[in-house]
Amino acid sequence: MNxxxxxxxxxxxxxxxxxxxxxxxxxxxxDRLIALDGIGVMLISIIALLSIVxxxxxxxxxxxxxxxxxxxxxxxxxxxxxxxxxxxxxxxx
Amino acid sequence: xxxxxxxxxxxxxxxxxxIFLFSIHIFFAGHFAPGGGFVGGLLTxxxxxxxxxxxxxxxxxxxxxxxxxxxxxxxxxxxxxxxxGSILFNVPFFTHAFAHFDLPLFGDTELHTAMIFDSGVYLVxxxxxxxxxxxxxxxx
Numbered sequence: 001m002n003x004x005x006x007x008x009x010x011x012x013x014x015x016x017x018x019x020x021x022x023x024x025x026x027x028x029x030x031d032r033l034i035a036l037d038g039i040g041v042m043l044i045s046i047i048a049l050l051s052i053v054x055x056x057x058x059x060x061x062x063x064x065x066x067x068x069x070x071x072x073x074x075x076x077x078x079x080x081x082x083x084x085x086x087x088x089x090x091x092x093x
Numbered sequence: 094x095x096x097x098x099x100x101x102x103x104x105x106x107x108x109x110x111x112i113f114l115f116s117i118h119i120f121f122a123g124h125f126a127p128g129g130g131f132v133g134g135l136l137t138x139x140x141x142x143x144x145x146x147x148x149x150x151x152x153x154x155x156x157x158x159x160x161x162x163x164x165x166x167x168x169x170x171x172x173x174x175x176x177x178g179s180i181l182f183n184v185p186f187f188t189h190a191f192a193h194f195d196l197p198l199f200g201d202t203e204l205h206t207a208m209i210f211d212s213g214v215y216l217v218x219x220x221x222x223x224x225x226x227x228x229x230x231x232x233x
Contacts, residue, residue, distance in 0.1 A: 058127050061119060065136070068112055072139055075101065075146050087230030088149040 002053075009049050016042045033077050040070030098147070105147035112140035120215055121208075130211040134218025141223055150230065161220045161227070168216030175209045 019042070022035040044063050051059035076086050116136030123129030144153050179188040191205040 061122075061127055064115060065132075068115070068136070068139060071108070072143055072146070075143070079146055087145050087226070090149050090151050 005049050005052055009046065009053075012042050012045055012049070016046075029081060030078075033074065033081070037070060037074045040066060040073075102147045105143050109140050109144055112136060112143065116140065120211070123211060124205065124207070130214030131218055134215045135222065137215075137219050138222040138226070141219075142226060145226065145230065150227065154227075161223045164216050164220030165224070168213045168218075168220060170213070171216065172210050172213030175206055175213065178206075 016039060019035045019038050023032050023039070026032040026035060044066050047059050047063055047066070051057065080086050113136075116133045116139075119128035119136060120130060120133030123133070141153065141157065144156070148156075175189075176187045179190075180186060182188075182190075189206045189210075191203060191207075193201055193203050196202045
């Protein structure tokens with residue numbers, strides 16, 4: 001069981017490295033944005049596996065926190081790409 | 094051209110309450126588990142920022158009609174009042190007290206005055222962060 005978890009950690013680490021290549025040499029900004037979102041999901045799975053390794057439940061809050069913050073960050077970046085402004089003053093005009 | 098962001102607005106309406114409940118949970122769990130006033134305040138700020146992203150500044154200010162600079166003052170007053178209230182009982186400044194109470198719905202509950210201090214921290218963090226975001230994002 002322990003070997004299985006470490007193999008999973010190594011696989012996620014390698015896929016994180018592969019996504020990091022897309023962050024560094026992605027031709028356009030949306031490529032980098034999607035890659036950063038994927039890195040957030042991989043970070044969540046790494047924390048879940050590490051909480052099994054360390055045998056603690058106190059990392060569970062961190063998982064939900066990273067998911068929420070990654071969602072808000074991705075939404076704000078994509079709104080910046082699309083409109084140029086993150087927070088509008090009034091959209092009803 | 095009028096952009097239509099129905100999906101983002103509907104998702105934000107549902108997700109706001111999930112994030113807000115999670116922030117309340119993290120705030121109250123801070124005594125025996127990771128969390129506390131600071132993280133809870135930042136998560137509440139994140140929920141309000143999600144509303145600001147999905148809607149616009151005027152709608153959110155009409156929905157949450159608080160003056161967030163006053164919220165900072167109320168939070169500081171709560172924290173300092175908790176710290177200064179210990180002087181009334183002839184103990185040093187910042188001495189906290191706790192006791193077990195038998196509440197109707199919760200059963201045996203341990204209530205601590207550090208929770209009042211923590212709620213002050215929560216209000217200060219929410220007020221400061223929302224004030225910064227609204228004043229930066231609001232200009233034309």
